[in-house]
Amino acid sequence: MKAAALLFLLLLSIAAAVTVGAADLSVVDVLRSVGAHLGLPVRALPPLPDSIVWELRLPRVLLAALVGAGLAVCGAVLQALTRNPLADPFLLGISSGASTGAVAVLVLGIRIGTGPVDLATGAFAGSVAAFAAVLALAGRRAAEPTRIVLAGVAVSQLFSAVTSLIVISDAHTQDTRSITFWLLGSLTAASWTAVTLCAAVAGAGLLVCWAAATALDAFAFGTDAARSLGFSPGRTRLLLFGVTALVAATLVAASGAIGFVGLTVPHAVRFVVGARHRSLLPACAVVGAIFLVWADTAARTAFAPQELPVGVLTALLGVPVFALVMRRRA
Template identity: 55%
Template sequence: MLALSIGVAVTLGPADVSLVNVRDIVLNHLAGAQIPVRPSEDAIVWQERLPRALVAAACGAGLGLCGTIMQSLLRNPLADPYVLGVSSGASTGAVLVGVLGLGGAALGLSGGAFLGALIAFALVLTLARMAGGGHDRVVLAGVASTQLFSAVTSLIVFAFADSDGTRGIMFWLLGSLEGVRWPDVMLCTAVVLAGTLICLRCAHMLDAFAFGDEVAASLGLSVRRVRLGLLLLTALLTATLVSVAGAIGFVGLVLPHAARLLVGTRHVRLVPTTAVLGAIFMVWVDAGSRIVFAPTPLPVGVGTALVGVPVFIVLLARRRRAA
């Protein structure tokens, strides 16, 4: 389904390209085939649409994976990188590097985003502890952190960026896959694959956390060390994806719940299922944002929010009834 989704998404756009031509172009580049294709179609598929679809798939898989980890470690179905402020912190870090030049080439957008994500999550944990601890307070602290870093990002953009740069940065902050290229594909894919493999190796640990810290400790787990390591992994994943595609919200909130409905709660099945579902979801959201609102594409983060916010409201209502 994922391969077919990517293939079909690549065919969609102002210039019609058949699925057979997409196959031929991919074979020409990857297998050295000499199948005749039009140069214009080759450029459209290989330089523009295919990298965009692959980055969308990687972003969906990575953000879904982050949501799965956070919901398990915090035992809160409303946890995800966007709600907990990690995405907003990563955006602020990337904007500080991109607009103000802090760190310059030595730090880069990815490095700035990673530091911003770490600072944001440290702030969330500090605020939650000051409020008395508890998993629900972590979410409330995340909402406050999101608003704070969003305000700081907006201040930096409007105070220091020129008018042309402001529009481009704000479009990117809403989630944009415009202009992604093969180096972005390699970066996002490598980070997401590594994160998925790590989570699969830690699947039994995530299962243990689902029953609480005391149960996890009784099974011989170092609760603080494992939690810190996996949360750092989510920060790295989020920062990398934000630096490429901007802040895309609600993917990590919605997709883990959809995966649980399909395969249950055991993480050895939940982790890969969430990653694949997230990839398929993002490929189609991006394709829809390109086609429905052509010639000006809709920021992909807006499309994910249109789906994610209603699901978030339903989860809040279910959580209230359960309480």
């Protein structure tokens, strides 16, 4: 029941968010455009509004939903695995690695073969490099939460330093501005390619996490407890660290490091649905999606035509919501 209501709220949010913006569109227009593109027997929209819906707003709203869902679930999984309430999807060096990669591409103009590498590819490569460095630094006992968290902190610092170095050494003001915007997180670069890629990777990743829901429950009392309930803590941790890193890297490549969602949505949802992951993870996915859809809608319209980086807004909106939930709980 509750699940169905939440899903309906998500679909409604997506449809409604697409109508918001400078061009005046209704939910019916949105449904007509989507229907026509899916080959349903509906009257198509005129070309201009149709391209606003289908090429501009819909990919962006969908990307917001995917990024919100993915970050929230990764955060919940990492908080359980490390038993650390401060864990977020960028715990393992993902975001600082992504910035280094993106900045390297942007400033140094790295090329593969004939064409320039795009920002997203650079960011993804940077994230993967950072995660690999975290694993290498954590060493043989990488599955121990304390070691991997410490390694994550160290590697994040290292990559941030490298990013600053590159920026200071050779950046034009133009670059610096777009870097800053991207570092704070932004969904302006949304495209159907990004949506498809994120849907595939995040979808598969979330399924793996959901399949591991019981194992995550078993970690509540620590490593020994998980083992005595029949799990292999080391293997489970490494698998889920890898999966969440891959999902986070893909999402960050598409949207920059949008903070706050992955840290606080899991806490807020836990207050309401409880800490058991079979219900917590799907609820995090839907609530994270709804939250980011509306945060991004606000980011692109509140100060139109000026656009805010959505990462700034997630914090501005998120903290009061979070405070409210915490107070009601206590």
